[in-house]
Amino acid sequence: MIPIAKPYLTEDEAQAAYDTILTGWITQGPKVQEFEEKFAAYTGAKYAVAVSNCTTALHLSMIVSGIKEGDEVICPSMSYIATANAIKYVGATPVFAEVQRNTYNLDPVDCQKRITAKTKAILVVHQMGMPADVDAFKSLCDLYNLKLIEDAACAVGSAYKGKKIGSHSELVCFSFHPRKVISTGDGGMITTNREDYYERLKLLRQHGMSVNDRVRHEAKKIIFEDHVEVGYNYRMTDIQAAIGIKQLEKLDWLVAERRRITSIYNNAFKHLDFIQLPIEREGYFSNYQSYAVYLKKACMVDRNTIMQKLLDNSIASSS
Ligand SMILES: Cc1ncc(COP(=O)(O)O)c(C=O)c1O
Numbered sequence: 001m002i003p004i005a006k007p008y009l010t011e012d013e014a015q016a017a018y019d020t021i022l023t024g025w026i027t028q029g030p031k032v033q034e035f036e037e038k039f040a041a042y043t044g045a046k047y048a049v050a051v052s053n054c055t056t057a058l059h060l061s062m063i064v065s066g067i068k069e070g071d072e073v074i075c076p077s078m079s080y081i082a083t084a085n086a087i088k089y090v091g092a093t094p095v096f097a098e099v100q101r102n103t104y105n106l107d108p109v110d111c112q113k114r115i116t117a118k119t120k121a122i123l124v125v126h127q128m129g130m131p132a133d134v135d136a137f138k139s140l141c142d143l144y145n146l147k148l149i150e151d152a153a154c155a156v157g158s159a160y161k162g163k164k165i166g167s168h169s170e171l172v173c174f175s176f177h178p179r180k181v182i183s184t185g186d187g188g189m190i191t192t193n194r195e196d197y198y199e200r201l202k203l204l205r206q207h208g209m210s211v212n213d214r215v216r217h218e219a220k221k222i223i224f225e226d227h228v229e230v231g232y233n234y235r236m237t238d239i240q241a242a243i244g245i246k247q248l249e250k251l252d253w254l255v256a257e258r259r260r261i262t263s264i265y266n267n268a269f270k271h272l273d274f275i276q277l278p279i280e281r282e283g284y285f286s287n288y289q290s291y292a293v294y295l296k297k298a299c300m301v302d303r304n305t306i307m308q309k310l311l312d313n314s315i316a317s318s319s
Pocket of ligand 1: 080
Protein backbone atom coordinates (compact mmCIF):
# COMPACT_ATOMS: atom_id res chain seq x y z
CA MET A 1 0.00 0.00 0.00
CA ILE A 2 1.29 3.47 -0.88
CA PRO A 3 -0.24 5.80 1.73
CA ILE A 4 -1.24 9.39 1.02
CA ALA A 5 1.70 10.49 3.17
CA LYS A 6 4.29 8.95 5.41
CA PRO A 7 6.41 11.02 7.81
CA TYR A 8 10.13 10.49 7.43
CA LEU A 9 11.10 9.62 11.00
CA THR A 10 14.23 7.71 11.96
CA GLU A 11 16.23 6.65 15.01
CA ASP A 12 17.37 10.32 15.27
CA GLU A 13 13.89 11.53 16.16
CA ALA A 14 13.23 8.53 18.43
CA GLN A 15 16.49 9.19 20.28
CA ALA A 16 15.74 12.91 20.60
CA ALA A 17 12.29 12.15 22.09
CA TYR A 18 13.82 9.53 24.42
CA ASP A 19 16.55 11.91 25.62
CA THR A 20 14.03 14.68 26.22
CA ILE A 21 11.74 12.42 28.24
CA LEU A 22 14.66 11.50 30.50
CA THR A 23 15.43 15.17 31.24
CA GLY A 24 12.13 15.33 33.12
CA TRP A 25 11.11 18.52 31.29
CA ILE A 26 8.50 17.42 28.79
CA THR A 27 6.12 20.32 28.26
CA GLN A 28 7.10 23.64 26.64
CA GLY A 29 10.65 24.41 27.73
CA PRO A 30 14.23 24.61 26.43
CA LYS A 31 13.65 22.34 23.42
CA VAL A 32 10.72 24.47 22.26
CA GLN A 33 12.91 27.57 22.51
CA GLU A 34 15.70 25.87 20.56
CA PHE A 35 13.26 24.70 17.87
CA GLU A 36 11.83 28.22 17.58
CA GLU A 37 15.28 29.80 17.21
CA LYS A 38 16.35 27.26 14.60
CA PHE A 39 13.06 27.58 12.70
CA ALA A 40 13.30 31.38 12.64
CA ALA A 41 16.89 31.13 11.36
CA TYR A 42 15.85 28.60 8.70
CA THR A 43 13.00 30.72 7.34
CA GLY A 44 14.80 34.04 7.72
CA ALA A 45 12.10 35.43 10.01
CA LYS A 46 13.04 37.40 13.11
CA TYR A 47 10.89 35.36 15.48
CA ALA A 48 9.10 32.01 15.63
CA VAL A 49 6.49 30.89 18.14
CA ALA A 50 5.75 27.16 18.47
CA VAL A 51 2.16 26.10 19.08
CA SER A 52 0.10 22.91 19.22
CA ASN A 53 -0.87 22.86 15.50
CA CYS A 54 -1.47 25.13 12.53
CA THR A 55 -5.15 25.61 13.36
CA THR A 56 -4.23 27.18 16.70
CA ALA A 57 -1.48 29.17 14.93
CA LEU A 58 -4.14 30.61 12.62
CA HIS A 59 -6.49 31.31 15.52
CA LEU A 60 -3.82 33.27 17.41
CA SER A 61 -2.85 35.12 14.21
CA MET A 62 -6.47 36.24 13.85
CA ILE A 63 -6.46 37.53 17.42
CA VAL A 64 -3.19 39.48 17.19
CA SER A 65 -4.36 40.94 13.87
CA GLY A 66 -7.37 42.35 15.72
CA ILE A 67 -9.97 40.43 13.67
CA LYS A 68 -13.29 40.28 15.48
CA GLU A 69 -17.02 39.77 15.18
CA GLY A 70 -18.55 41.50 12.18
CA ASP A 71 -15.28 41.58 10.23
CA GLU A 72 -14.75 39.82 6.92
CA VAL A 73 -11.62 37.89 5.97
CA ILE A 74 -11.03 36.82 2.38
CA CYS A 75 -9.69 33.30 1.94
CA PRO A 76 -9.52 30.78 -0.93
CA SER A 77 -12.61 28.78 -1.85
CA MET A 78 -10.40 25.69 -1.99
CA SER A 79 -8.42 24.89 1.14
CA TYR A 80 -8.50 22.66 4.17
CA ILE A 81 -11.43 23.43 6.52
CA ALA A 82 -9.08 24.84 9.22
CA THR A 83 -8.43 27.95 7.10
CA ALA A 84 -12.05 29.10 7.23
CA ASN A 85 -12.61 27.78 10.76
CA ALA A 86 -9.85 30.02 12.14
CA ILE A 87 -11.79 33.03 10.82
CA LYS A 88 -15.00 31.74 12.43
CA TYR A 89 -13.25 31.25 15.80
CA VAL A 90 -13.01 35.04 16.26
CA GLY A 91 -16.59 35.60 15.09
CA ALA A 92 -15.58 36.95 11.68
CA THR A 93 -16.96 35.83 8.31
CA PRO A 94 -14.89 33.92 5.76
CA VAL A 95 -15.42 35.37 2.29
CA PHE A 96 -14.43 32.82 -0.29
CA ALA A 97 -12.56 33.94 -3.41
CA GLU A 98 -11.67 31.90 -6.47
CA VAL A 99 -8.42 30.04 -6.90
CA GLN A 100 -6.32 30.08 -10.07
CA ARG A 101 -6.56 27.08 -12.37
CA ASN A 102 -2.79 26.81 -12.83
CA THR A 103 -1.59 26.99 -9.21
CA TYR A 104 -4.78 26.34 -7.17
CA ASN A 105 -3.80 29.44 -5.18
CA LEU A 106 -5.97 32.43 -4.30
CA ASP A 107 -6.59 34.66 -7.33
CA PRO A 108 -5.60 38.28 -6.51
CA VAL A 109 -8.01 39.67 -9.12
CA ASP A 110 -11.04 37.83 -7.74
CA CYS A 111 -9.84 38.61 -4.22
CA GLN A 112 -9.86 42.35 -4.94
CA LYS A 113 -13.46 42.15 -6.22
CA ARG A 114 -14.57 40.79 -2.84
CA ILE A 115 -13.11 43.57 -0.69
CA THR A 116 -15.83 45.49 1.17
CA ALA A 117 -15.90 48.06 3.98
CA LYS A 118 -15.99 45.11 6.40
CA THR A 119 -12.88 43.37 5.03
CA LYS A 120 -10.07 43.37 7.58
CA ALA A 121 -7.65 40.76 6.29
CA ILE A 122 -6.64 38.39 3.51
CA LEU A 123 -5.77 34.85 4.56
CA VAL A 124 -3.69 33.48 1.71
CA VAL A 125 -2.89 29.75 1.48
CA HIS A 126 0.19 28.22 -0.16
CA GLN A 127 -1.74 25.37 -1.66
CA MET A 128 -0.08 21.97 -1.27
CA GLY A 129 3.26 23.73 -0.82
CA MET A 130 3.11 25.84 -4.00
CA PRO A 131 3.75 29.46 -2.96
CA ALA A 132 1.01 31.97 -3.65
CA ASP A 133 1.90 35.35 -5.16
CA VAL A 134 2.65 37.01 -1.80
CA ASP A 135 3.64 40.35 -3.37
CA ALA A 136 0.28 40.68 -5.14
CA PHE A 137 -1.53 40.20 -1.82
CA LYS A 138 0.86 42.53 0.01
CA SER A 139 0.05 45.25 -2.54
CA LEU A 140 -3.69 44.68 -2.10
CA CYS A 141 -3.34 44.82 1.68
CA ASP A 142 -1.32 48.05 1.47
CA LEU A 143 -3.86 49.59 -0.89
CA TYR A 144 -6.91 48.76 1.25
CA ASN A 145 -5.21 48.85 4.67
CA LEU A 146 -5.77 45.15 5.37
CA LYS A 147 -3.82 42.58 7.36
CA LEU A 148 -2.12 39.74 5.51
CA ILE A 149 -1.91 36.31 7.12
CA GLU A 150 -0.25 33.37 5.37
CA ASP A 151 -1.57 29.85 5.88
CA ALA A 152 1.66 28.02 5.14
CA ALA A 153 0.46 24.77 6.71
CA CYS A 154 1.85 22.81 3.75
CA ALA A 155 4.68 25.13 2.74
CA VAL A 156 7.59 24.53 5.08
CA GLY A 157 10.74 24.59 2.92
CA SER A 158 9.01 26.29 -0.04
CA ALA A 159 10.33 29.63 -1.30
CA TYR A 160 9.00 32.68 -3.12
CA LYS A 161 11.25 35.06 -5.08
CA GLY A 162 14.38 33.53 -3.57
CA LYS A 163 13.28 33.77 0.07
CA LYS A 164 11.86 31.00 2.23
CA ILE A 165 8.15 31.06 3.05
CA GLY A 166 7.98 32.45 6.59
CA SER A 167 10.03 35.57 5.91
CA HIS A 168 7.71 37.62 3.69
CA SER A 169 4.91 38.94 5.86
CA GLU A 170 3.89 39.68 9.45
CA LEU A 171 2.21 36.38 10.29
CA VAL A 172 2.96 33.01 8.69
CA CYS A 173 1.47 29.79 10.09
CA PHE A 174 2.96 26.32 9.60
CA SER A 175 1.80 22.77 10.35
CA PHE A 176 3.81 19.75 11.47
CA HIS A 177 0.96 17.26 11.05
CA PRO A 178 2.22 13.93 9.62
CA ARG A 179 0.85 14.85 6.17
CA LYS A 180 3.32 17.72 5.99
CA VAL A 181 6.94 17.61 4.81
CA ILE A 182 8.27 17.55 8.38
CA SER A 183 6.31 16.38 11.39
CA THR A 184 6.26 16.50 15.16
CA GLY A 185 3.17 14.26 15.41
CA ASP A 186 1.00 17.34 15.64
CA GLY A 187 2.46 20.80 15.93
CA GLY A 188 2.57 24.29 14.49
CA MET A 189 4.71 27.40 14.21
CA ILE A 190 4.07 31.08 13.61
CA THR A 191 6.83 33.27 12.19
CA THR A 192 6.78 37.03 12.48
CA ASN A 193 9.13 39.97 12.15
CA ARG A 194 7.14 42.05 14.65
CA GLU A 195 8.31 42.06 18.23
CA ASP A 196 4.87 43.12 19.59
CA TYR A 197 3.21 40.16 17.81
CA TYR A 198 5.94 37.83 19.05
CA GLU A 199 5.39 38.85 22.68
CA ARG A 200 1.61 38.65 22.48
CA LEU A 201 1.63 35.29 20.70
CA LYS A 202 3.79 33.82 23.48
CA LEU A 203 1.35 35.14 26.04
CA LEU A 204 -1.76 33.89 24.25
CA ARG A 205 -0.48 30.35 23.70
CA GLN A 206 0.06 29.90 27.42
CA HIS A 207 -3.10 31.02 29.20
CA GLY A 208 -2.16 34.72 28.98
CA MET A 209 0.40 34.10 31.76
CA SER A 210 2.81 36.96 32.40
CA VAL A 211 5.53 34.53 33.56
CA ASN A 212 6.07 31.21 31.83
CA ASP A 213 6.59 27.84 33.59
CA ARG A 214 10.27 27.74 32.82
CA VAL A 215 11.04 31.17 34.30
CA ARG A 216 9.07 30.25 37.41
CA HIS A 217 10.82 26.91 37.68
CA GLU A 218 14.28 28.45 37.41
CA ALA A 219 13.59 31.41 39.75
CA LYS A 220 15.48 31.59 43.02
CA LYS A 221 12.80 33.78 44.53
CA ILE A 222 9.07 33.10 44.59
CA ILE A 223 7.20 34.57 41.65
CA PHE A 224 3.46 35.03 41.16
CA GLU A 225 2.15 35.27 37.66
CA ASP A 226 -0.68 37.42 36.35
CA HIS A 227 -3.10 36.33 33.67
CA VAL A 228 -3.21 39.51 31.70
CA GLU A 229 -5.80 38.49 29.11
CA VAL A 230 -7.88 35.49 28.10
CA GLY A 231 -5.33 33.02 26.78
CA TYR A 232 -5.29 29.44 25.56
CA ASN A 233 -3.38 26.25 26.12
CA TYR A 234 -1.85 26.01 22.65
CA ARG A 235 1.61 24.88 23.77
CA MET A 236 3.94 22.53 21.94
CA THR A 237 5.71 20.02 24.18
CA ASP A 238 9.49 19.67 24.46
CA ILE A 239 9.15 16.07 23.20
CA GLN A 240 7.59 17.36 19.98
CA ALA A 241 10.15 20.15 19.68
CA ALA A 242 13.05 17.69 20.08
CA ILE A 243 11.61 15.71 17.15
CA GLY A 244 11.09 18.96 15.22
CA ILE A 245 14.74 19.98 15.60
CA LYS A 246 15.84 16.69 14.02
CA GLN A 247 13.24 17.02 11.26
CA LEU A 248 14.36 20.56 10.47
CA GLU A 249 17.92 19.30 9.91
CA LYS A 250 16.52 17.02 7.17
CA LEU A 251 14.11 19.50 5.63
CA ASP A 252 16.20 20.65 2.65
CA TRP A 253 17.05 17.07 1.80
CA LEU A 254 13.38 16.01 2.10
CA VAL A 255 12.35 18.82 -0.24
CA ALA A 256 15.07 17.86 -2.72
CA GLU A 257 13.83 14.25 -2.67
CA ARG A 258 10.23 15.35 -3.24
CA ARG A 259 11.32 17.53 -6.14
CA ARG A 260 13.30 14.65 -7.63
CA ILE A 261 10.24 12.36 -7.43
CA THR A 262 8.07 15.14 -8.89
CA SER A 263 10.25 15.30 -11.99
CA ILE A 264 9.92 11.53 -12.38
CA TYR A 265 6.11 11.90 -12.28
CA ASN A 266 6.23 14.89 -14.64
CA ASN A 267 8.23 12.89 -17.14
CA ALA A 268 5.99 9.86 -16.85
CA PHE A 269 2.77 11.88 -17.34
CA LYS A 270 3.86 14.55 -19.83
CA HIS A 271 2.33 12.80 -22.83
CA LEU A 272 -1.14 12.65 -21.21
CA ASP A 273 -3.01 15.60 -22.70
CA PHE A 274 -6.11 15.17 -20.52
CA ILE A 275 -4.35 16.12 -17.28
CA GLN A 276 -2.60 19.30 -16.25
CA LEU A 277 0.63 18.70 -14.37
CA PRO A 278 1.78 20.94 -11.51
CA ILE A 279 2.91 24.36 -12.74
CA GLU A 280 5.86 25.98 -11.00
CA ARG A 281 6.42 29.47 -12.36
CA GLU A 282 9.69 31.41 -12.33
CA GLY A 283 10.38 32.66 -8.79
CA TYR A 284 8.21 30.01 -7.17
CA PHE A 285 9.80 27.02 -5.43
CA SER A 286 7.47 24.30 -4.16
CA ASN A 287 8.25 21.67 -1.53
CA TYR A 288 5.71 19.44 -3.33
CA GLN A 289 3.92 18.54 -0.14
CA SER A 290 1.40 16.99 -2.54
CA TYR A 291 1.62 16.18 -6.22
CA ALA A 292 -1.64 17.44 -7.72
CA VAL A 293 -3.02 16.95 -11.21
CA TYR A 294 -5.99 18.73 -12.76
CA LEU A 295 -8.34 16.62 -14.89
CA LYS A 296 -9.17 18.55 -18.03
CA LYS A 297 -12.55 18.42 -19.78
CA ALA A 298 -11.03 16.01 -22.30
CA CYS A 299 -10.50 13.44 -19.55
CA MET A 300 -12.77 10.49 -20.34
CA VAL A 301 -13.13 9.29 -16.73
CA ASP A 302 -14.20 11.27 -13.70
CA ARG A 303 -12.12 12.03 -10.64
CA ASN A 304 -13.73 9.49 -8.33
CA THR A 305 -13.25 6.68 -10.84
CA ILE A 306 -9.55 7.50 -11.09
CA MET A 307 -9.21 7.71 -7.31
CA GLN A 308 -10.96 4.36 -6.91
CA LYS A 309 -8.74 2.78 -9.60
CA LEU A 310 -5.67 4.06 -7.76
CA LEU A 311 -6.98 2.62 -4.49
CA ASP A 312 -7.72 -0.69 -6.21
CA ASN A 313 -4.02 -0.65 -7.06
CA SER A 314 -3.08 0.14 -3.43
CA ILE A 315 -2.32 3.82 -4.07
CA ALA A 316 -4.09 6.31 -1.80
CA SER A 317 -5.06 9.73 -3.18
CA SER A 318 -7.01 12.70 -1.95
CA SER A 319 -9.22 15.37 -3.52
C1 LIG B 1 -4.06 24.67 4.29
C2 LIG B 1 -4.16 24.12 5.68
N1 LIG B 1 -4.39 24.95 6.70
C3 LIG B 1 -4.46 24.50 7.98
C4 LIG B 1 -4.29 23.17 8.28
C5 LIG B 1 -4.40 22.72 9.69
O1 LIG B 1 -3.18 22.22 10.19
P1 LIG B 1 -3.13 21.41 11.56
O2 LIG B 1 -3.59 20.03 11.30
O3 LIG B 1 -1.69 21.47 11.96
O4 LIG B 1 -3.99 22.14 12.54
C6 LIG B 1 -4.03 22.27 7.26
C7 LIG B 1 -3.85 20.85 7.56
O5 LIG B 1 -3.98 19.97 6.78
C8 LIG B 1 -3.96 22.75 5.92
O6 LIG B 1 -3.72 21.92 4.89
